[in-house]
Amino acid sequence: MSEFRYCKLSKEWILFAPERLLRPKEFYHNGNKKDEEETCPFDRNKEHLTPHEIARISQDDNWQCRVVPNLYNALSIDIEPKSSKEGFFDTFSGFGAHEVLIETPFHDKQMCDYEYNEFNNYLNLLQQRTQNLQKDIRLEYVSVFKNHGYNAGASLSHAHTQLMAMPFLPKKIQEEIEHKKRYYDEHKRALLDDMVYEELSFKDNIVCENADFVAYCPYASSVAFEVKIVSKKKLSSLVEFESKDISSLSDMLHDFFQRFKRTLGANVAFNLIFKNAPYVNYDEKTKEYFRFSIQILPRLYTMAGFELDSGMLINVVLPHVAAQAYKES
């Protein structure tokens, strides 16, 4: 059974999920492709190896992508959200949702190989799930992320994205929201809109853009070859997207991942994070101060002692150099 424990020193909740230790460790295998394909629970015709299906998108009676509960879940929707004390210490039950979106039925297909249609199915299904989880008023935030490659924390190589919905806002997200609200109160504009405006004027860090989205390497990128894809429209979350917005973002992701593959190669580990507005206190004003974005963080270098101590990252590639490489690829 998982639980949150509050660290009074860092003023942060830590999630303890011992069941995660039992996860299959495909990457620890000796690289035997045959073993991997025989046991992969995410392939077509292996549906019996996953828990009951939550949602799917099909074409011609074949599923294209599907969502299942995470078998090695860090959070569970079936337990009561409850805080308690253990003497001096505070805990909270491991209540929440932990789902896996299997992006493709094909074992070896990766995001870099997707066509427009595959991105479109993927985003439509993610939207369905984020909208559905929002209806549960006990959930305040959903973290939507993809780990690609062992260095990015993936335990299975089959392409998948995870959704973890939680009963409270993590400290980092809470601080980000407060900062964005304060900026809006002062300037009457969203902070990220202003940053995008500056990047577009500066030009050097822009990778690609269309009418609705822009991809760029941020001026103060946290890691080498980081990319942010930001909505130019007043959209704060995937839940607000119309089908034409999903279509436009699919185009953008398709264009970007072709560049990513040509620049860094298909095997580079990366994390992809959807920055959606939290569920809690979500209203019309949210669209004014919070802007939807996607963060792509290649994992070319490992964090070391200095980063862990100071919280300050050392980036060895300037963003205009990274942007130039993506642009020319």
Ligand SMILES: [Zn+2]
């Ligand atoms: Zn597979």
